[in-house]
Amino acid sequence: MELLIKNGYVFDPLNGINGEKMDIAVKSGKIVEKVSKKAKVIDASGMTVMPGGVDIHSHIAGGKVNSGRMLRPEDHFRDVEKKTAVTRSGVGYSIPSTFTTGYRYARMGWTTVMDPAMPPLEAKHTHEELSDIPIIDKASYPLLGDWWFVLEYLRDGRIEECARHVAWMLKATKGYAIKIVNPGGLEAWGFGRNVHSINDPIPNFCITPREIIRGLCKVNKLLHLPHTIHLHTNNLGMPGNYLTTLETMRCVEDMYDGGKPVMHITHCQFSAFKGEDWRTFDTGAEEIAEYMNAHSHVTLDMGQVIFTDTTTMTADGPFQYTLYTLTGNKWVNHDVETETSSGIVPFQYRPKSAVHATQWSIGLELALLIKDPWKIFLTTDHPNAGPFIGYPQVIAWLMSCKAREETLKKLHPKARKKSLLPTINREFSLYDIAVVTRAGQALALGLTFKGHLGVGADADIAIYNINPEKLDPSRDYEAVIKAFGCAAYTIKGGDIVVENGEVLKHVPGATLWVNVETCKPCEMEVDEGLKRRFREYWTVEYENYPVDEHYLAISRKINVKADV
Amino acid sequence: MTVVKAVTCPVCGCLCDDIELTVRNGRIIKVKNGCAMCEAKFLSHASDHRPTKSMIRREGKLVEVSLEEAVRKAAEILVDASYPVLYGWSSTSCEATKVGIELCEEIGGVIDNTAVVCHGPSILAVQQVGIPSCTLGQVRHRADLIIYWGCDPWSAHPRHIERYTAFSEGRFEKSAWRTYINKVKALVGSKKIESAIRRLAIKSWEPAVARVEKSPSQYLSREGRKLIVVDVRRTKTAEMADYFIQVEPGKDYELFKAMRALIRDQEIEVDRVAGVPVEYLEDVVDVMVSCDFGAIFFGLGLTMGSAKLKNIEEAIRLTRDLNMRTKFIIMPMRGHFNVAGANIVSTWETGYPFAVDFSLGYPRYNPGETSVVDILLRKESDAALVIASDPVSNFPHKASEHLVQKPLIVIDAHMNVTASMADVFIPAAMVGIEAEGTAYRMDHVPIPLKKVVDPPEGVFSDEEILRLILSEVRKIKKERMEAG
Structure with a gap:
């Protein structure tokens, strides 16, 4: 099918296009130079045209997400979606059901979403859900930071074997990037303990978080993976942790060669806390931003807090336990043998809580104080700091001082006093927004065919009812929220899937995964001794462990060649 | 004739995936590694x-x-x-x-x-309070205390104990199989002596009276993996346990409450709870608190007791309380x-x-x-x-x-x-x-x-x-x- 999007104001940062009025041509699911006269025409005059949104970190599928769904019927009762002639029914709110997840992202103009935490043993579950999520393309990062094989290889200094093993794991789990969560802490959590700095020894393994981070950073380079290591820092959610975060960023400085960044620190808001305890809780955004402005080897995403009732879920078991002891709320813990852990606690962010309000402020401070929008991306760590349907609201906060002031007024006075926001005048332009919601994320993920509208790119396009010549987002931020919440059109792979916020088609999306070709075969595949060890480590058979490709509704393999 | 390896057994919630099947002329003729239920099901496909x-x-x-x-x-x-x-x-x-x-x-x-x-009541309870749990391998590698409550895996999930809990071999915890064998030998020996004495004194034979539980300390104080069974009757699983708590039918809820109180160092002012002497409970709770990793598995004995989801809620709360002191998990024994x-x-x-x-x-x-x-x-x-x-x-x-x-x-x-x-x-x-x-x-x-x-x-x-x-x-x- 051919498509011509005419006369829109195009924001395509990866190609340096900033609000120019131009036409975009689409053929067979790709952006092309031009199309024939038979092409269907979308009149986008007076509208903003952007590449489809890309989300680098959003918990949308898998065992943990589903346990959250099961845990909270009350989350669904108030937010339901009826079946229509083309769409399936479902429920929200903070943990929407699979179909609803796809529709809601598509309605906002988002077309690519990364699920950031897949326990390898339960990878099939993640993929079954991902395949069920319609419209959007997606991928998932296997949790590898506390995997026994990694710990043992890195302890023994066998970096190349480690790299081949990680390559095997990416293939076995159909994963996209190396995810590290509270390195060492999760293994320690197996016996109810934790680590408290990147230099703490990990019980039973004679290795430190620093060595894990550096080791996997090296592995990532050896394998030439498209994304960097994706890191959830130690001490996340603890007052004073901005120091750990700075130390973590410093620990890989020497691995940066001036080219691509080497590390992504995710939901940085939760890792930028200052203060001795919850009473003296304060923002550490300034220090982090200062470091980020002076260095280029790290990218971040926000993890922006939205004031609402949500469900926190991370692989960071000890942190979730702390959250449970703080709130007394219902608590799910799910440790996964040999690999990782996870936890879930429902949580309500209230503007009248000094801590929550300061957290809200920290996210925005980070985004606004870090000068280069290519270094920090918009996320809410869905659903941890708020559900993804809050993105339009976050965009408004970024684009408008007035929007921020309105919210600031409602905050706990202590948090208002501590907030750096009143001193910040910066307002994001639509171009900046296109960077932090699409282009920057696609670049960081190494998704060369996403996040831009150049010829050859996937025809994933969002058209919003925003006339950049008429609308002043700074003043009229409500209109911005409305426009981003309900795309005029969403085009996925050349298909018009959403019009005026209404889903027109239930099409499957692809699952992206990285197939690393190593020079030597992974020891796991050839060494019988290792296969025996496999049986000792896990309670499933070697043959039943990998995710067969048929679990992926549409499998999109990205081939890379490794050095090892 | 072909041999198919790593087949998953479609019988119980254990889902053992190490079954080896021998197939001849489109019929399964031999089942290896499986339990009796597994074998029966695999062989039944060609039933007339x-x-x-x-x-x-x-x-x-x-x-x-x-x-x-x-x-x-x-x-x-x-x-x-x-x-x-x-x-x-x-x-x-x-x-x-x-x-x-x-x-x-x-x-x-x-x-x-x-x-x-x-296990509907279990789900309803989880929706009230959550559930601290893990995968079975985690239990295999780490658990030094295993409690089966209201379930009889020896009969209903025959390979559960061997593959995932007390008799499995983990990284940090070794199989308690050998200890069990020794215990059984000792038990058989003592039974023989008892019956010999009885035969000698046959004239003064009296009908057996209900056995009063020995103090749990004897087996529970040893090193290594320990197995406790709580049930209303002495099941096959209870036979192999280091300690068996025979709870009065329908009184599990009380027992949980008492244990929770003991964990919080509160005094209990009665001698017995749910038919169990409080001093025995104190010993058991000591073991629970001082283990490195404890695991409770529960079955329909809890979910279908009269307190239903309240039983499970209390069991989960007990597990949550125990996490203040050590690492503890809880898991329902799913049937199908x-x-x-x-x-x-x-x-x-x-x-x-x-x-x-x-x-x-x-x-x-x-x-x-x-x-x-x-x-x-x-x-x-x-x-x-x-x-x-x-x-x-x-x-x-x-x-x-x-x-x-x-x-x-x-x-x-x-x-x-x-x-x-x-x-x-x-x-x-x-x-x-x-x-x-x-x-x-x-x-x-x-x-x-x-x-x-x-x-x-x-x-x-x-x-x-x-x-x-x-x-x-x-x-x-x-x-x-x-x-x-």
Whole structure:
């Protein structure tokens, strides 16, 4: 099918296009130079045209997400979606059901979403859900930071074997990037303990978080993976942790060669806390931003807090336990043998809580104080700091001082006093927004065919009812929220899937995964001794462990060649 | 003759995936590694009693018809119904359940799985307080204290202890098998001596009195893995335990409360709780608090006790309290091999694990109202589809009565009691033997089910049959719409 999007104001940062009025041509699911006269025409005059949104970190599928769904019927009762002639029914709110997840992202103009935490043993579950999520393309990062094989290889200094093993794991789990969560802490959590700095020894393994981070950073380079290591820092959610975060960023400085960044620190808001305890809780955004402005080897995403009732879920078991002891709320813990852990606690962010309000402020401070929008991306760590349907609201906060002031007024006075926001005048332009919601994320993920509208790119396009010549987002931020919440059109792979916020088609999306070709075969595949060890480590058979490709509704393999 | 390795056993929630099958001429002739239940099921696929033809009830009798006819009839029943129920799902694949949910949404019915009559209360309790748990390997590697409460794995989940808990070999904890053997030897020896003494003093023989439990300290104070069993009767599992707590029937809730109080160092002012001396409980609680990693497994003895979900809630709260002091987890012993999967798929597609009502066009959940047994007891449903389950033989009589009075479709590999009362019966392939798919272990680990042999000719998998019915339902709806 051919498509011509005419006369829109195009924001395509990866190609340096900033609000120019131009036409975009689409053929067979790709952006092309031009199309024939038979092409269907979308009149986008007076509208903003952007590449489809890309989300680098959003918990949308898998065992943990589903346990959250099961845990909270009350989350669904108030937010339901009826079946229509083309769409399936479902429920929200903070943990929407699979179909609803796809529709809601598509309605906002988002077309690519990364699920950031897949326990390898339960990878099939993640993929079954991902395949069920319609419209959007997606991928998932296997949790590898506390995997026994990694710990043992890195302890023994066998970096190349480690790299081949990680390559095997990416293939076995159909994963996209190396995810590290509270390195060492999760293994320690197996016996109810934790680590408290990147230099703490990990019980039973004679290795430190620093060595894990550096080791996997090296592995990532050896394998030439498209994304960097994706890191959830130690001490996340603890007052004073901005120091750990700075130390973590410093620990890989020497691995940066001036080219691509080497590390992504995710939901940085939760890792930028200052203060001795919850009473003296304060923002550490300034220090982090200062470091980020002076260095280029790290990218971040926000993890922006939205004031609402949500469900926190991370692989960071000890942190979730702390959250449970703080709130007394219902608590799910799910440790996964040999690999990782996870936890879930429902949580309500209230503007009248000094801590929550300061957290809200920290996210925005980070985004606004870090000068280069290519270094920090918009996320809410869905659903941890708020559900993804809050993105339009976050965009408004970024684009408008007035929007921020309105919210600031409602905050706990202590948090208002501590907030750096009143001193910040910066307002994001639509171009900046296109960077932090699409282009920057696609670049960081190494998704060369996403996040831009150049010829050859996937025809994933969002058209919003925003006339950049008429609308002043700074003043009229409500209109911005409305426009981003309900795309005029969403085009996925050349298909018009959403019009005026209404889903027109239930099409499957692809699952992206990285197939690393190593020079030597992974020891796991050839060494019988290792296969025996496999049986000792896990309670499933070697043959039943990998995710067969048929679990992926549409499998999109990205081939890379490794050095090892 | 071929040998198929790493086959997953489609019997219980343990989902052992190390079964080796020997196949000759399309028949499984040998089963290795499996338990008795596993062996029986794998060998049953070639049974002569298996129905292979679809059937429809005509003039009170089930008569053989073509698959097409049976599918058409089933679809008509479902389209004509205003409040149909779709029940079963726990012994089929997740793939089949997915189609079932789509079908249910299409016809605006209620979909419910067998969890409603087994671990439904556990789910309701989890929805109240959450659950600290883990995968079974975590228990294998780390647990030095294992508690089975209201369940008898030796009989119901025969390989649970050997593969995942007390007798398994982990990285940080070794198998307690050897200790058990020594204990059994000692026990046999002492029994022999006892009976010898009894025979010598045969004249002064008296009827045996109820045995008073020895103080638990004897076995519980040793190093290594320890096994405690709590049950109302001395089960086979209890026989091998280091300590057996015989709780009075229906008093589990009290026992949990007492343990929670003891963990918090509170005094208990009675001598016995639920029939157990408090001083023994104190010893047990000491062991619980001082272990490195404890695990509680519970079964229907708790969920179907009179306190139902309150029992489980209290068990989970006990586990949460224990986490203040050490590491502790708790896990339900799921029965059917894919009951966990039925809950999981239902949750990701609809938000709810069982008892999902689509009659308003969106998923609604209110167990007690939207759960199948309650719907049947209120006589609200007007048709039913039962798949991979036999509700007539275990539902309350009144519920079964209503179920069979209304049009009933049954899809099953066997002619069970429910199937024999069906209006439409469609024979199905045995999932995990003749059809592939995915199932979830009791700890939510997904494991693939293999197709090892071909199903009998003309017999399809649950998933395929449901797809046929779904497309027939859509066809009929379209026809009727066009006809106005």
